[in-house]
Structures are given as structure tokens and as C-alpha cells.
Amino acid sequence: MIIHRPQTAAEAVQLRYASPDTTAYLAGGTDDLRLGGAAEGKELIDINALGFDTIEDKDGKIYIGARVTLQKLVESDLIPAFIKDAAKFCSSFVKRNSATVGGNLALRRDDSYLAAALCVADAKLLALSAKGEKEEPVYDYLKGACKCLLMYIVIEKDREGWVKRFGNTSASHATLIAAAGNGIYALSVKGSGLACGNTPDLYETMEFCDDLAGSAEYKKYLAKTVFSLRR
Ligand SMILES: Cc1cc2nc3c(=O)[nH]c(=O)nc-3n(C[C@H](O)[C@H](O)[C@H](O)COP(=O)(O)OP(=O)(O)OC[C@H]3O[C@@H](n4cnc5c(N)ncnc54)[C@H](O)[C@@H]3O)c2cc1C
Numbered sequence: 244m245i246i247h248r249p250q251t252a253a254e255a256v257q258l259r260y261a262s263p264d265t266t267a268y269l270a271g272g273t274d275d276l277r278l279g280g281a282a283e284g285k286e287l288i289d290i291n292a293l294g295f296d297t298i299e300d301k302d303g304k305i306y307i308g309a310r311v312t313l314q315k316l317v318e319s320d321l322i323p324a325f326i327k328d329a330a331k332f333c334s335s336f337v338k339r340n341s342a343t344v345g346g347n348l349a350l351r352r353d354d355s356y357l358a359a360a361l362c363v364a365d366a367k368l369l370a371l372s373a374k375g376e377k378e379e380p381v382y383d384y385l386k387g388a389c390k391c392l393l394m395y396i397v398i399e400k401d402r403e404g405w406v407k408r409f410g411n412t413s414a415s416h417a418t419l420i421a422a423a424g425n426g427i428y429a430l431s432v433k434g435s436g437l438a439c440g441n442t443p444d445l446y447e448t449m450e451f452c453d454d455l456a457g458s459a460e461y462k463k464y465l466a467k468t469v470f471s472l473r474r
Contacts, residue, residue, distance in 0.1 A: 252290075
């Protein structure tokens with residue numbers, strides 16, 4: 244296995260863009276270092292010497308480093324309760340203690356622990372691409388496919404909301420994760436992806452499929468009713 248160890252974020256980005264199909268960033272490694280993970284067979288660009296591992300309060304905004312682990316989110320006094328609840332959807336302490344926020348978003352999974360909650364928090368990402376630094380809403384990033392290095396996730400202080408998960412067990416793939424708050428609604432549905440908007444009727448824009456997480460009818464029923472259940 245080839246592992247590059249860049250000393251700066253710019254160096255990491257340069258390596259990634261030079262070989263987009265054959266490299267992946269290495270953060271907590273919970274996905275990269277498993278058989279069948281997104282990075283299988285690829286050269287890894289270890290970003291663990293680059294910082295981005297703090298949670299800071301600056302001018303009323305919370306800056307979450309992309310290398311902050313899900314467990315560190317849970318333990319922080321600065322993180323809104325519903326985002327902590329989302330981090331706890333990763334039910335294994337061992338995994339929570341390695342898995343990072345940046346790695347979770349970058350995988351763009353349809354059962355992402357954090358995607359729906361961070362959309363509802365109206366989170367913005369600070370990232371470094373080959374063209375330089377950029378800021379974009381987390382929802383736009385999740386719907387795209389860029390190779391940029393996530394540095395920080397930024398949310399307004401004191402955001403409020405709630406998040407709810409349905410799945411066969413706490414360790415299975417989530418069938419559906421819903422979040423709401425600040426007039427924003429978000430749904431991650433296994434097999435359907437992520438939807439976000441300002442009304443609770445998101446299910447109308449989604450297509451549902453049968454899979455191990457549940458039937459299409461079941462998923463549609465959950466998506467249709469979840470926002471009336473609230474917490
Ligand atoms: C058994 C098992 C079950 C899982 N179940 C779930 C689940 O239900 N829901 C879920 O959301 N996840 C799940 N995961 C995936 C994973 O554990 C988490 O999403 C985790 O948060 C990934 O973080 P990491 O730091 O370990 O990422 P890594 O494994 O280090 O990296 C994963 C990917 O993210 C990219 N990446 C990492 N950091 C950055 C960054 N700063 N900027 C840009 N790209 C970056 C890398 O290129 C890499 O391809 C599961 C993993 C396993 C092994």
C-alpha cells in the first residue's frame with residue numbers, strides 16, 4: 244500500500260488532483276482501511292499531520308475541523324444537541340473515536356450519520372481545491388463530486404433542531420434519517436440519497452427502492468410521516 248504524507252494542505256490537494264482516479268485522502272481510516280471501502284486499491288494521502296482537528300467558537304460561529312472525530316463532537320460544549328445526536332447514530336464507540344466529520348461527508352453516503360443534521364444546521368464548508376480556498380453549503384458539496392480537501396465545517400452558534408433515525412438495529416445501515424430545524428427539512432434515505440428543502444413534503448421529490456434496509460413502500464411511508472412525528 245502506498246501512503247503519501249504531505250506536510251501542508253496545498254501539498255495534499257496537489258497529490259489528489261494529480262491522480263484523481265487512483266488516490267484518496269486518509270483521515271480516521273474507518274472506511275479507507277477496510278476491505279471494499281471507497282479507497283480500496285488506491286494510494287492514500289494521509290492528512291493527519293495537517294491540523295483541522297479543533298472545535299472553535301469565533302465571532303458567533305462554530306468552526307469544526309474536518310478531522311474532528313464523531314466522539315469529539317459528542318463531548319464538545321459548543322456543538323448543538325441535535326448534531327451530537329446525529330454523531331451518536333454511529334453506535335460503536337471505537338468507530339466514533341476514529342471516524343471524522345470530513346470523512347463522513349466526503350463519502351457522500353445515503354445513510355450518512357451527519358448529512359441531514361448538518362444540512363438543517365445550514366452548515367458551510369471551507370475547503371481547498373486546486374483553484375484555491377472555497378466556501379460552499381454542505382448540501383451543495385454532498386450533491387457534487389469534487390476532490391477538494393475539507394478543512395472546516397462552519398455553523399451558526401446555538402442552532403436548534405432535531406434528528407431521527409430508522410433502521411433495523413443501531414449497527415445496521417439506516418433506512419431513513421430525518422432532521423428538521425430553522426425552517427429546513429432534510430432526509431437521507433437508503434437507496435434514494437439526500438433531499439433538503441423548506442417544506443416537509445420532500446418525499447414527493449424522491450424515488451424509493453426495495454433493498455435490505457426496507458421496501459420502497461415502507462421508506463415512502465416513513466418519509467411521508469416522519470416530520471409529523473417530530474422527536
Ligand atoms: C462497518 C462500517 C459501517 C459503517 N456504517 C456507516 C453508516 O451507517 N453511516 C455512515 O455515514 N458511515 C458509515 N461508515 C463509514 C465511515 O466509518 C464513516 O462515514 C466515517 O465518518 C468516515 O470517516 P473517516 O475519518 O474514518 O474516513 P476515512 O476512511 O479516512 O476516509 C473516507 C473517505 O473520505 C475522504 N476524506 C476523508 N477526509 C477528508 C477530508 N478532510 N476532505 C475530503 N475528503 C476526505 C477520503 O478521500 C476517503 O475516501 C461505516 C464504516 C464501516 C467500516
